[in-house]
Amino acid sequence: MCRWFPWLRKKKTMSTSVQLLGLSNAIVDILAHVDDAFLTRVGAPRGSMTLIDADQARNLYDQMGPATEMSGGSVGNSIAGFANLGGTAAYIGRVAADQLGAIFAHDMKSLGVEMRLPPETRQAPTARSHVLISPDGQRTMQTYLGACTEIAPKDISATTIGRPEIILIEGYIWDTPHGPEVTQRAMDLAHRAGARVALSLSDDQCVIRHHEAFTDAIGKRVEIVFANEAEITTLLGTDNFDEAVTRAAESNVLYALTRSEKGSVVVQGSQMHAEPAETVETVVDSTGAGDAYTAGFLYGLSRHEPLADCAKLGTRCAATVIQQVGARIEKGALA
């Protein structure tokens, strides 16, 4: 029916019982190489993710050099990576009925990922994140949420949740107007369907913005947490990583904690495993390292691998993605 959403034409039985269901902001990345002077000029703190409005997005894009467009979004990347590894997955996130939305939907569908929400036909266009890549591979993001802000509790139902083994939610979704209700409803329905709830903390500023909500969710509804060093220390109120690990071990929540070149640490109660990073010759673009780790880790988990092997697979995925431009592992790159 719709030129931009060929998948809408297809009658298909929704396979509700996937291994992994993602819930997140559906975002197309606009990637460009920049120097640090550019970051200073546009006032973007190196390595940060800043939310910007439509005017700021226009001004920034105006100043950016030639770019490449790719589907992105933190949990979007993890879901794509999980499907790329061979897992079954579905996705809840809002795109608009525009060309960027069609691109996002295509890239998911082409990996076998079901899009559980139709495109939004209101005013706001599909979200985009301007990913500014520094010469050393560091990335700075300026994100315009657009259609993502339209997600609402009515989008979360027994039908759209289905019966996943795990639901993966990103912290960033709390940045949308209805994020808190949307996520609570999703976690409750997922639990009712027998799923485990995984939360990716997104970034340390996001943890600061939603500290109370995250702490509450992790205490009551979340079984698995993905975080990097800055995020976990911010969440657990310490500036020492080892202290954060000690505090994380106080509950039975499974924490997968990534530490860039220091590898990752997996903690669940008294269990602890430290996994070294893989040696990588050149970091081309650090975008998506954490998302790829999450994909690999959850894929291991869905195959009931021991936690150490889950961490190994996550590490492998992260090492692969930072050696290419963009946040999603190219199809076949892990073959």
Next chain:
Amino acid sequence: MCRWFPWLRKKKTMSTSVQLLGLSNAIVDILAHVDDAFLTRVGAPRGSMTLIDADQARNLYDQMGPATEMSGGSVGNSIAGFANLGGTAAYIGRVAADQLGAIFAHDMKSLGVEMRLPPETRQAPTARSHVLISPDGQRTMQTYLGACTEIAPKDISATTIGRPEIILIEGYIWDTPHGPEVTQRAMDLAHRAGARVALSLSDDQCVIRHHEAFTDAIGKRVEIVFANEAEITTLLGTDNFDEAVTRAAESNVLYALTRSEKGSVVVQGSQMHAEPAETVETVVDSTGAGDAYTAGFLYGLSRHEPLADCAKLGTRCAATVIQQVGARIEKGALA
């Protein structure tokens, strides 16, 4: 005024006297890695460029894996490359008033290239070329021309042509309904403004489709021809490259002939220079090698370098672009 065309909001004096003016189909590339079985399945002859309609484009995209989007188009790439090298350039080509059109316009403008036509607001969306990249870097293209088909003689005026030193036209533009009138008018107005006319033959099938028109144009209006081995032999009616060179030398037209790993040959009457290819460790994606050569060659020419040095610069650009994904040299890659 327009959300997708921020450059429309800016009052600017059109600097009519650029070094290089491009006239071509304005296309966004949709790049995906495929295996040769995929090419067989979708009936795409390896290495070819096939024109497809909207339905075929939808079906093909439906079957393709996750993709990356980048501005493209043969002469579009050359113009971007020329501007990237530091030349002043302008561009005539039709995009639609949609997101892909905004991306194309942004990528040109961000390199300082003036877009001399406003976006088309009619039905057809911005053109896209599905670039299917084989494991060995070979690319196969299936192109939906969309808004490009709307270009018409009225778009070509003393204002849009201005006073370029060189106008670069691609063979593919003859594939559009008004291509023959558009190009003839452009060549005449450019000559009247004192410009030299360069023609890029696009591909050998394109030469077959428009053999008479190309031969006529080269005989009467074209001073510089860019072609690869298949294109020049097809144009000059021989299957032997050396014979083609001999025939090319019979006129005073400047021919820059690319031969992949065999380098390039530049011929103008009795002058002849053979330039070896650069050794490249891994061909990542051959897309845009010829376009990049053209950019470098014309940049040398615009600086009044000897032909041998123009060929060297073209070779450098081609070697750079085939070591990355996509047809446009990343900003700074030649620094």
